[in-house]
Amino acid sequence: MEYGVSSPSKKLRRQILFYLFLAVVLLLVLFPLIWMLLASFKTNAEILNVKRMFRFTPTLKNYFSVFVKYNFKRPLVNSFIISFVSTIIALIMGLPASYSIARERMHIFSGIILMIRIVPAISFLVPWYTLFSKLNLAGTFTSLILCHLIVSLPLIIWIMIPYFETLPLELEHSAWIDGCSKAGSFLRIMLPLSSPGILTCGILAFIFSWNNFMFALVLSSSRTLTLPLAIYQFISYSNVDWGGIMAASVVITMPIIIISFFLQRYIIAGLTAGAVKG
Amino acid sequence: MKKIGNWADKNLKYIFTVPTIIFVLCMVLFPILYTLVLSFHSWRMSVHVPWEWVGMQNYVQMFTGTRFPMAVWRTFLFAAIALFFEMSLGIFLALILNRSFWGKNMTKTAFLLPMVATPVAVGMVWKLIYEPSIGILNYVIRSLGGPKIDWLGSTSNALYSLIIVDIWQWTPMVMLILLAGLSAIPTESYESALVDGASRLQLTTKITLPLLRPTIFTAVLLRLIDVLKTFDILYSMTQGGPGFATETMNILSYRQAFEFMEFGEASATLIVFFLIVMGIAALTIKIKSRVEVDM
Numbered sequence: 251m252e253y254g255v256s257s258p259s260k261k262l263r264r265q266i267l268f269y270l271f272l273a274v275v276l277l278l279v280l281f282p283l284i285w286m287l288l289a290s291f292k293t294n295a296e297i298l299n300v301k302r303m304f305r306f307t308p309t310l311k312n313y314f315s316v317f318v319k320y321n322f323k324r325p326l327v328n329s330f331i332i333s334f335v336s337t338i339i340a341l342i343m344g345l346p347a348s349y350s351i352a353r354e355r356m357h358i359f360s361g362i363i364l365m366i367r368i369v370p371a372i373s374f375l376v377p378w379y380t381l382f383s384k385l386n387l388a389g390t391f392t393s394l395i396l397c398h399l400i401v402s403l404p405l406i407i408w409i410m411i412p413y414f415e416t417l418p419l420e421l422e423h424s425a426w427i428d429g430c431s432k433a434g435s436f437l438r439i440m441l442p443l444s445s446p447g448i449l450t451c452g453i454l455a456f457i458f459s460w461n462n463f464m465f466a467l468v469l470s471s472s473r474t475l476t477l478p479l480a481i482y483q484f485i486s487y488s489n490v491d492w493g494g495i496m497a498a499s500v501v502i503t504m505p506i507i508i509i510s511f512f513l514q515r516y517i518i519a520g521l522t523a524g525a526v527k528g
Numbered sequence: 529m530k531k532i533g534n535w536a537d538k539n540l541k542y543i544f545t546v547p548t549i550i551f552v553l554c555m556v557l558f559p560i561l562y563t564l565v566l567s568f569h570s571w572r573m574s575v576h577v578p579w580e581w582v583g584m585q586n587y588v589q590m591f592t593g594t595r596f597p598m599a600v601w602r603t604f605l606f607a608a609i610a611l612f613f614e615m616s617l618g619i620f621l622a623l624i625l626n627r628s629f630w631g632k633n634m635t636k637t638a639f640l641l642p643m644v645a646t647p648v649a650v651g652m653v654w655k656l657i658y659e660p661s662i663g664i665l666n667y668v669i670r671s672l673g674g675p676k677i678d679w680l681g682s683t684s685n686a687l688y689s690l691i692i693v694d695i696w697q698w699t700p701m702v703m704l705i706l707l708a709g710l711s712a713i714p715t716e717s718y719e720s721a722l723v724d725g726a727s728r729l730q731l732t733t734k735i736t737l738p739l740l741r742p743t744i745f746t747a748v749l750l751r752l753i754d755v756l757k758t759f760d761i762l763y764s765m766t767q768g769g770p771g772f773a774t775e776t777m778n779i780l781s782y783r784q785a786f787e788f789m790e791f792g793e794a795s796a797t798l799i800v801f802f803l804i805v806m807g808i809a810a811l812t813i814k815i816k817s818r819v820e821v822d823m
Contacts, residue, residue, distance in 0.1 A: 268629070275621065276638055279700060283641055285664065286653040297656075300667050343551065346544035354541045366556055368809045370757045372778055373798045376566065376785050377559035380573065400555055403548065432537045461646045463760045468786055478648040482764050485652065492656055499649035506644050514637045517644065522705045 283503070289496040297492045312497035322498060325480040329502075332391060332476060333459035336398035340455055341448065343399075344406035349436055351407065352414035360411055366404040374400060375468050382469065389471025397465045402455035409454070409523050413447035414440065450520040453513055457506055477502045560802070567795035579792075586796035595772065596780065596797065600804070602687060603776040607755045610694045614751055617695070618702025619744065623732060625703070626710040636707075639700035647697075647760035654693050655680065655765055683773040686766055690774055693761050698754075702747045709743030710736070745816040752812055756805050777801040 289297055291308040316322045351359050374397075382393040417440060425435040441448070466479040475483075481498045484491065510517055536543060567586055569579040590596040625635065642650070657663050658679035666676055679689040717735055726734070737744075759778045762768065768775035768783060775783070781801060785794035 268624075271624070272629075272631075272635065276635065278696075279638055279642060282650065282653050282657060282696065283645060285657060286649070289653070289656060298662055300662055303664060303667060343547045347548040350541040350544040356541075356545075359545065362552065365806070366552070368753050368806060369556075369560075370778060370798075370801055370805055372757075372759065372781055373563060373802045374555065374559040375782075376791055376795055376798065377562040378555075379786075380562075380791075381559075396555065399551065403551065407548070431533055432540045433543075436540075457644050461644075461648075461760075463648050463764065464782075467763070478646055478760075481646075481648050481652060485655075485764075495652050496656065499646070499652050503645045503649050506646065507641060510637060510640050510644055514633070514640060517640060518636060518704055518708070521640075521643070521701060522708045 283507075286496050286499050286503070289492060290500045292493055292496075294491060294493045312493040313501075315491075315494050316497045316501060320480075320484070320494065320498075322477070322480060322501065325475045325477045326501065328391075328470075328474055329460060329477040332394050332398060332474075333456050335391075336395045336402055336459050337452055337455045339395065340399050340402035340406050341452055344403050344451075345410060345441065345448065346436070348407040348410035349414050349440060352411045360407075363404045363407045366400070367408060371400060371464060375464070379468055389469065389474055391474055393469055394465060394474055394476075397469060398459045398462060401458050401462065405455055405458065406451040409451040409520055410444070410447055412523070413444050417443055446516065446519075449513070450516040450523075453509060453516055454520040457509070457517075460502075460506065563795045563798055566792060567799050568792075569795075570792040573789045573791050582792065586793050587800075589793070590796055590800065595775075596800075598772060599775050599777050599780040602774070603756060603778070606687060606691055606694070606758065606776060607752065609688075610691050610698070610755050611748065611751055613691075613695045614699045614702050615744070615748060617699045618747065619706055619737075619740075621699070621703045622706035622710060623736070626707060636704065639704060642697045643701050648764045650693070650697065651761050651764035654761075658689055680766055681770060683770050686770060686773045690762055690765060693765070694755065694758060697761070698751060702751060705747045705750070706740065706743055709740050709746075712743075713739050742816075742820050745812075745819055749809070749812045749816055753805070753809055756808065777804070 290312050291310070292302075292306045293309055293311060296302045296306040347359075350356065351363075378393070378397060379388070382388045382390075387393045421439055421443070422432075422435045425439055426432070430438070461478065462476070463478040463482065466474075466476040467482070470476060470479055477498075481495065481502060484495050484498060566579070568581065568583060570582045570586070571577070571579045625632070657665050660666055660676060660678050660681065663679075665679065670676060678685060680686050713736065717739060718731060721731055721735055757778055758776065759782070762774055762776060762779055763782065766774045768779040777797065778801070781794050781797040784790045784797055
């Protein structure tokens with residue numbers, strides 16, 4: 251470790267204590283996810299037998315049954331389509347809006363956006379449900395994507411307003427003098443400059459959309475079933491197939507874990523956005 | 529062509545914001561007004577039966593019965609306990625991890641996982657952990673000579689078991705926010721104190737924590753807004769049960785609307801829930817801004 255052998259033994263003991271503490275904390279943090287992964291490789295007989303909690307022969311049977319027997323391919327594709335399309339639409343609507351809010355200092359607008367983030371999303375579900383039924387949109391991709399925007403759009407605007415505020419005005423002004431239009435300077439100068447921010451809010455919007463359970467519970471049909479709902483329906487079968495549920499849970503969390511692994515910095519920046527500035 | 533360009537430039541702020549404004553009007557404002565009007569009616573989501581005006585009846589029923597007040601109480605209990613542990617554990621962890629050490633980045637990634645992992649999947653694995661006869665938690669407790677605990681099946685335990693899951697999920701977020709806040713504290717703040725021979729504990733309580741106060745308030749605000757609205761974990765693990773033991777305001781309104789199709793009653797619950805959440809958020813924002821002025 252950093253201090254080496256020559257440093258006083260007291261310092262070394264503190265180092266060891268620190269890493270022990272860290273190991274315990276990390277175990278607590280990661281344990282449920284590790285347990286999920288382990289259980290997904292066990293047969294149901296092994297899960298039901300407490301004595302075989304740690305001694306089992308790994309099997310891929312559960313993953314096989316998830317995709318073949320329970321046909322999880324469809325919800326996997328649905329989840330991807332809905333998360334991806336809703337994130338793209340939210341970016342197309344949210345980026346120009348947050349740019350204007352930042353540049354024109356529309357404080358009322360940003361207040362409304364904050365309010366939408368605070369309102370419980372369930373407050374919208376009764377009217378949406380009746381509205382979509384009347385428009386014959388119930389259970390369609392369109393209705394689910396529209397609903398997901400209620401989470402992703404305010405999130406994107408909220409993260410991007412402070413981001414655009416920090417970008418220097420001079421860059422735009424000199425572009426305008428050179429004959430560039432306002433829309434042109436936004437597209438060619440401001441957007442490329444803010445790509446880290448766009449990445450941050452885009453990933454977060456995607457993750458929240460991917461994880462969303464409540465909207466799917468109310469508004470999805472068998473055709474537009476998403477992964478969280480497919481897992482939930484798994485458990486309502488009379489004979490709980492723990493192995494299958496855990497394999498399905500791994501399938502749904504794995505993309506998120508991989509994204510977190512590579513883009514950790516951006517996700518943390520998004521989740522803690524505004525925290526330091528106050 | 530040039531004319532269009534000029535026009536677009538002049539009205540750019542409208543062009544840029546109109547899609548979002550239309551969205552907010554259709555998907556936010558309209559639903560809230562609709563819910564408000566519906567809350568004075570009785571309606572069971574049927575095409576053939578029209579809305580029936582009942583005045584304040586839904587609200588009167590809500591406050592005279594026990595189900596709604598109990599749901600409000602559970603929501604607050606859940607929020608208060610979860611928030612208390614998330615904040616204290618989060619601050620504690622952030623203070624300890626605020627130094628450079630080998631594997632810091634990996635640690636941060638690990639802390640990120642509980643809150644980004646899909647809540648329904650997290651709910652399912654916790655259900656397996658809590659399982660009374662085959663779950664690992666009871667296995668460990670019993671091998672240490674403890675009793676068999678019915679974590680989710682008993683009305684007295686269920687809510688607390690769910691609070692534990694929420695604490696597991698969200699303490700890392702508090703920690704990460706505070707860690708970001710800690711790294712923004714300039715080192716000069718400590719130098720004079722160190723010259724004066726202050727101890728480590730004194731540094732923490734006299735300098736770090738006061739400087740961290742705005743960040744702590746932000747974390748409280750962010751968590752508070754979300755913890756009052758917890759849905760996924762609750763619904764996927766217990767659906768508000770056993771009985772009504774884990775029925776918070778969120779779950780109650782969901783059940784009224786989409787299990788019993790009592791859209792009028794559900795709308796009344798939603799309006800009150802909405803007002804409570806907005807009220808608490810507004811109050812917290814106000815306290816927060818006052819704290820920041822004091823700094």
